Amino acid sequence: MKYGISKLSIVPLRSEPTDVSEMVNQMLFGEQYKIVESRKKFSKIRLSHDKYEGWVCNKQINEVDKEDYDLLLNSIKNYTTDVLDIIKSDSYQTIVMGSMLPEIKDSNFIIDGTDYSFEGLTSSDKLEKSMLVENAMMYLNAPYLWGGRTPFGIDCSGFSQIIYRLNGIDIPRDAGPQSEVGTTLSFVEESEPGDLAFFDNTEGEIVHVGIVLENNHIIHASGKIRIDRIDQQGIFNTELGIHTHKLRLIKQII
DSSP, X not given: OEEEEOOSSEEEEESSSSTTSOEEEEEETTOEEEEEEEOSSEEEEEETTTOOEEEEEGGGOOEEOHHHHHHHHTSXXXXXXXXXXXXXXXXXXXEETTOEEOOOBTTEEEETTEEEEXXXXXXXXXXXXXXXXXXXXXXXXXXXXXXOEETTEEOHHHHXXXXXXXXXXXXXXXXXXXXXXXXXXXXXXXXXXXXXXXXXXXXXXXXXXXXXXXXXXXXEESSBEEEEXXXXXXXXXXXXXXXXXXXXXXXXXX
């Protein structure tokens, strides 16, 4: 087995080993992975934090030995909390919110033998539930992007996953598996800000997720990160005057 860690800000994971294949996810700076299959131009990786798999161009693979992989995997993880930050090694590099940094001492950290300095804000502990909403609002109006996980393009389940990460909680990548976590609530009125609402299609498949807000509102990714109303039927878009998503269930994670 080979191992790696991302030293690039944002790396696309694709469904097939080709540059024109669909992007199904993104890997952020500091995230670790196992290399499960290698080909001439692409490698299939499995992310360590959620076991999500996808193909990455070999030019963007950064291998580490197992000792370094295990050391980083078991270290304190700090997640950046500003939309954009800068880290410095021999040059400057921008990283996005939710990037993973190892233990920082005196504004410095090391990844794969490279010394970095960082003076931004991070979160490493489980935060109050109210912080879920505060962090979610920082993504407001971010454009929708299938497979995206950043303020510059994000999908519905990438949004919920990264917001929970910023609060020190790991949940799966996709909406379906996310819906299997936590405690099911019977009614919208039982929910609290920060709970997750899930929506299905005509076949009964979970295809959408959003974060519950106060006063029967929800923040979710639909064209962009937006706020709409939610009721027992689903999401009501006041601009269109229709329900756009059919409610399936609500989950309380924390």
